Amino acid sequence: MxxxxxxxxxxxxxxxxxADSDARPNLLAEVLRTDExxxxxxxxxxxxxxxxxLSQQNFSIDTQFYPLGSCTMKYNPRVCNRLAMLPQFLGRHPLGPVEHGQGYLQTMFELQEMLQVATGMAAVSLTPMAGAQGEFAGVAMIRAYHESRGDEARNQIIVPDAAHGTNPATATMCGCEVVEIPTREDGDLDIDRLRAVAGSNTAGIMLTNPSTLGLFERQIEEIAAIIHAAGGLLYYDGANLNAILGKTLPGDMGFDVIHMNLHKTFSTPHGGGGPGSGAVGVTERLKPFLPVPFVQKVDGRYTWATEEQYPQSIGRLSAFMGNAGVLLRAYVYMRMLGRTGMERVSDFAVLNANYLMVCLREAGFEVAFPERRASHEFIVSLKQIARETGVTAMDFAKALLDYGFHAPTTYFPLLVPECLLIEPTESESRRSLDGFVAAMAKIRDAAYSDPDTVKQAPLTMPVRRLDDVHAAKQPDLVWQSAESGQRKG
Amino acid sequence: MPFVPHTESDISTMLSRVGVAALGELFDEIPAGLRIKGLEGIGPALSEAEITQLMQMRARHDGEPLCFIGAGAYDHYVPAAVWDIATRGEFYSAYTPYQAEASQGTLQVIYEFQTMLASLTGLEVSNASLYDGATAFAEACLMAVRANRKNRSRNILVPRTLSPAYREVARVMLKGQRIELVELPMRDGISDLKTLDNLSAGDFAAVAIQNPNFLGSLDHVDVLTDWAHSGGALVIGVANPMALALLKPPGQWGAAGADIACGEGQPMGIPMSSGGPYFGFLVCRQAVIRQMPGRIVGRTVDLEGKPGFTLTLQAREQHIRRSRATSNICTNQGLVATAATIYMSLLGAPGLRSVATSCNANTSALVEALIALPGVTRSFAAPFFHEAVLAFDRPVAGVLDALSSNGILGGYDLSADYPELGNALLVCATEMRSAADISAYADTAREILGAAA
Amino acid sequence: MSEVPESCLYTKDHEWLRLEDDGSVTVGITDHAQEALGELVFVELPEAGAGLGVGDACAVIESVKAASDIYCPVAGEVTEANASLTEEPELVNSSPYGDGWVFRLRPEDAKALDQMMDAESYGRFLAEVED
Structure with missing residues (x-):
């Protein structure tokens, strides 16, 4: 095996x-390498x-239900891949003249416009290469905005305690201080605490809405008012945009800048860890700070906006124009959905999540926020099962693999003990959701009747549970052949 | 409905199980004032056949000109097996391998990738990829500032010959943390060693060296590396992996070798694709591994003692260390790194050496052909790998426009980035450019230069 | 219930301090802290001679699932770090108050120790936290 x-x-x-060549390099021996x-x-x-x-040792959307919370593992249509890999698109040099790129640039321009419509923003730049880089662009724009007004003391970024780790890490990369705000029992932000910390040092707040708890933040208008009154700006982490597509707009909620994970909401593949795309959108007042390049249309001709045209831009985030191939896939997907299809994305992502939540609750599982409506994802807490049987959320995750389901996100968000964050997406049929519920119930029954066996899972994968402690203590990161031996990488 | 599997009967069953009468009720926690009627402004759906025709038309419109541009992205041949395998659904539609037991395929590929990159750069440990060469360079600078325990400098010495795009991206990414890039001047297309006399290596957390540099030339890597180390600065080597098939790798520069190597992985089987997705690589000495950003795969054993692979040293990363992580990076370029691993496996060392040698030979032939034209000379005498700078007796932009209308992309105009070089053009001929292609370029250029003169 | 020796003083960050006969202060993490972190895989130590202020992040303790900074509890100069943790970080798990100590410093002002919790107060604090 x-x-x-x-x-x-x-x-x-x-x-x-x-690759045949008899040529010898036209270089002096002293610059050449001599090792094998x-x-x-x-x-x-x-x-x-x-x-x-090796590929067959992977779980993937094409082979398994993959209900990974916060990751939006929806179907990646094959045609998106085929059209992004048309030879002319693949062969286009990024620094080639725009005359040899009008087809590509027009496509990017239309993608920018569609994303503006889908989020209620005034302008979009497609250059960030993943969500975290979109976040970086967003916070950098917020800082640049304050600096442009001589308001340089604002160095605090407010982040809810349930936020993705990328939010505080991004704030630090941008040289900001992180101020964490707790979440209330009902899952909404502790707004009194927010009022207490918002002030003259506030650069902005980073929010995901619906939050990482799978709940729509109902006080969003009040939060926006508090932050704006304090002189700060609002940043929207678009990780959960799938839940609200066509239902409400971040721009209307009061956000000044957002990033979108095109590899989530707009179905470009995750590729075993990337590439993604973290396009950013801004309202009118942040437009001058957008990262370049982005596409503009002048007299019917598409060109790249440059630093010269936008001297206040935060600058470039990639050597060229971002993950073009990912952007092409997102464009194809959006055009195939059209207006109605896009609105249905959130309809069925949210229907699937609420259906799965209700089925699991009826099967006896504890849902973290039973009185709330689920967004596109929801949390199950296995605290009681863990206490009574010793079988943890991690054990459930591994046991699900044996049933042919990828595990949901485990132990995130950190606020809920022994949690599974479950996101079915709109791609899954009722049949696969029902199958997941049945597997969860079987594992729960096994946890009570034979917990040791559940703790042994998985049994059907290429490997059993791996020794993470050994991996971290004696890192073996690079293979050494028997002959090259001694030096351990 | 595109990409939604439910039948009408599924929908009504599910709605009633949830306890709502209509889909709209599922959104009842969104304040009424924020609800919209829908996405006015998005057009109607296209069928698969319609979108295919549209995209094919746009692709054809862009054409397939003959490319002599390099400047950080290179037109290499990509064997058919590379992307056929990389886009198998099991690689293409998998997530980050957090559940190791269900992701051994991706994990083993990355372990092999790390091994290949460590070997190419002559260093000890690699991460699983970063976004691109420019961000890898910026991350290398951040890493060096954290890793340098000999001084607390927040300055990095960066040659003017290092890619302008990399310098710009690094400036943007380092600004918030108040890390500055200090420019090392150039002379004759390489770093000006005389200017080192006025500098002290101890004033820098690291010295960056790109080889071959942005202008294609081979720089004084040994002298610069030893100078940096003598004062306690770390060395960041920026390299093109294709060139490393031939050239002494960063790990062997000077007496002690570079401490960190980074660069653009695109030449390893990745199409030029309008600038991405590519992948950045970052490789270092074992001693500074805890300062490495991004994912890292390690080989370990399972509970039966069988070897297996897992993400490791995760305590460096944002999902665990949050505001004190080494970087905010989460998603990287996994699929592109997978393709590169397959590419390197197919070519092997002899294949890569052969491609690199052809690039070197073809660019030499191109340079010879072009400097035979009136008004064209080589700008520098320094040896080059597969790019070189040519000086023209007139502005390059007009020449490039004329070439472009003849279906030839003649190179990269350096006048904006390096005005001191005058009418300078950076050209590149990879293994893809035949002798006939090179003649076509030279013949067309001769006509253009003759006609305008 | 985790071990809380009488001979040490404690902080709310689950660090312990012990005043040695030579006037130096030894710092480590408590039994409760090591248990919460799980098996340690790496410890990043401060360098001898480093001057530290109160609250400076001066060491990092890592397990597979978590990384925790040690914040300097009293100002002073580091006199010694426990080099054996480099090879055997698990000493912090097996002997948090003994061989698993992290570093020693010479305090600027020994009175700063008066701010710390004694074993009894820390025990009460733990009872609240674990509740």
Missing amino acids: TEPLIFEYSSASRQGFV LMLPSASELEVVRHYTR
Whole structure:
């Protein structure tokens, strides 16, 4: 079952793809390397088999229900991939003249416009390459805005305690101080605490709405009023945009700047960890600070906006124009949905979440906020089961793998003990949701009848539970061949 | 309905189970004043056939000009197997491998990726990728400031010959933390070593060295590395992995080698694709691993003692350390790194050396062909890998426009980034450019230069 | 119930301090803290000679699932760090008040120790936290 490392296939004489050249480099020997490169020398078929077999050791949306909370693992339509990989798009050099890119630039311009409509923002830049970089762009714009007005003391970013880790990490990267605000029992923000901390040092607040608890923040208008009155700005973390698409707009809620995870809401693939896209949108007053480049239309011709045109821009975030191929996939997806399809995304993402929540509650599971409506995701707490049987949320996660379901997000948000954050997305049928409920119930029954077996899970995966402590204490991050041996990487 | 599987009967069953009469009621916690009627301004849906026709038309409109631009993105041949395998659904539609037992495929690929990058750069440990070369450089600067225990400097010495885009991105990303880039001047297309006499390495957390540099030239990597280390600065080597098939890697520069290496991974099987997605790589010495940003995969054992792979050293990362994490990065470029791993596996060391050598030879041939034209000379004498700077007797922009209308992208105009170089053009001919392509460029350029003169 | 020796003083950040005969102060994390973190995999130590102020983040204690900063409880100069933790971070788990100490410092003002909780107060504090 174990697939060897690609290096272990190697035989010195073989090479998968023959690039023929008799040429010798026109360079002095002193600049050349003399050591052996640790690269495989396997045949093409060996390489193809090796990576195909490795792929088969993955769970994926194409093969399993993947209800990972906060990650929006919806179906990634194949046609989006095919059209983003048209040879002319793949072959286009990023610094090529716009005359050889009008088709591509028009597509990007229309994507910017669609994202503006979907979020209620005045302008969009597509350059951030992932959600965290979108966050960086957002906080950097907030800082630039305050600085442009000579209001330089504002260095605090307010973040709810339930926020994604990227929010406080981003604030730190931007040189800001993080002020954490607690969440109330009912899942909304502690607004009295917010009132107490908002003031002349407040640069802004970073909020996800619906929150990471899977709840719509009902006091959002009041929060916006408090922050704006204090002179701060509101940043919208678009991780959960799938829940509200076509129902309400971050712009109307009072947000000044937002990022969107196109790899969540707009269905570009997660690719085993990326690439993503964290496009940012802003209201009119932050427009001068948008990261360049973005596409503009002048006299029917599409061109890139530059630093010269936007001297107050926070600048560039990538060597070129961001993750173009991801943006093409998002564009294709949005055009295929159209207006009605886009509005239905949130209808069915939220229907699926509420249906799954009700089914799990009726099956006897404890839902974290039973009196609230779920957004596109919700939290189950396994605290009682853990106390009574010793079977934890992590054990449930591993046991679900044996039932052919990817685990929900575990132990996040940190506020709810032994939690599973479950996000089914609109892609899943009732049948797969019912199957998940049945598996959860079986694992729960097993937790009471035979907890030791549940704690052994998974039993059907390529490996059993891995020793994380060993991995961290004696990091083995790079393979060493038996011959090259001694130096341990 | 596109991409929603429910039948009408499913919907009514589900609504009644939830206890609402209509879909709209599911949104009853959104204040009424914030509800909208829908997304006016978004057009009607297109069918798969319609969107296919539209995108094909736009792609055709952009054409496939003959590309002699490099400047950080390179037109290499990508074997068919690379993206055929990388876009298998099991790689394409998987998430970050947090559930290790259900993600051994992605994890093992990244472990192999880390091994290949460590070998190419001559360093010890690699992460699982960053966004692109520019952000990898910025992260390397941040990492160096944290890792340097010999001084508390927040300055990084950066040659003027280092990619202008990388310097700009680093400036943007370092600004909030008050880390400054100090410019090392250039002379004849490489770092001006004379200016080191007026500087003290101890005033810098790190010295960055790009080799080959943005202008294609090979720099004084050994002298600069030893100078930096003598004063207690760390060395950040910025490299093109294709060049590393031939050139002495950062880990072997000077007496002790660079401490951190980073760069753009695009040449390893990634199409130019209008600038992305590419991937940045970041590799370092074991001693500074805890300052590394981004995900890292380690090999360990399962409870039966069988080898397996898992994300490790996660306490550095934002989902655990929050405001005190090494970086805010979460999503990286996993799928692109997967493609690069397959590419490097298919080519192996001899294949990469062969491609790199062809690039070097083709660019040499291109330079010879172009300097044979009247009014074109080489700007610098320094040896180059696969890019070189040519000086023209007239503004480059007009020449490039004329070439472009003949379906040739003639290079990158340096006049905005390096006005001191005059009418300077950065050209590149990868292994993809045949002798006929090079002749076509030279012949067209001859006509353009002759006609205008 | 975790161990709380009488011989130490405590902070709300679950650090302990012990005044040694030579006037230096030894600092570590409490039994409660090590248990909450789980098996430790890495400890980043302060360097001897470093001058620290109250509240300075001066060491990092890592398990697989968490990383925790140690904030300097009293101002002073670091005289020694427990080098054996570099190879054996698990000493903090097995012997938090003994071989698992983290660093020693010479306090600027020994009176600062008066601000700390004694074993009894920390015990009460723990009872509230664990509730």
